Amino acid sequence: GGTISKADRPRLNELGVAAVxxxxxxxxxxxxxxxxxxxEHRAG
Known part of the structure; x- marks a missing residue:
């Protein structure tokens, strides 16, 4: 657990994290x- 800083969020999005x-x-x-x-991402 922990808190993700707002400064780190854009990089996480670039890496594929959909939301924080x-x-x-x-x-x-x-x-x-x-x-x-x-x-939206369900296979089939």
């Missing part, structure tokens, strides 16, 4: 992102 959720992120927002991402 920081402290205070709402669980519902994280779940919605994961569901939406999975629906």
């Amino acid at each position: 959720f920081g402290p205070g992120a709402r669980t519902g927002d994280v779940v919605k992102f994961v569901r939406d991402w999975a629906a």
Whole structure:
């Protein structure tokens, strides 16, 4: 665990990280992102 700095986020995106959720992120927002991402990238 740990906190990802805002300065590191652009590089993570370049490396393929789809999103970074920081402290205070709402669980519902994280779940919605994961569901939406999975629906877009589902094989088949």
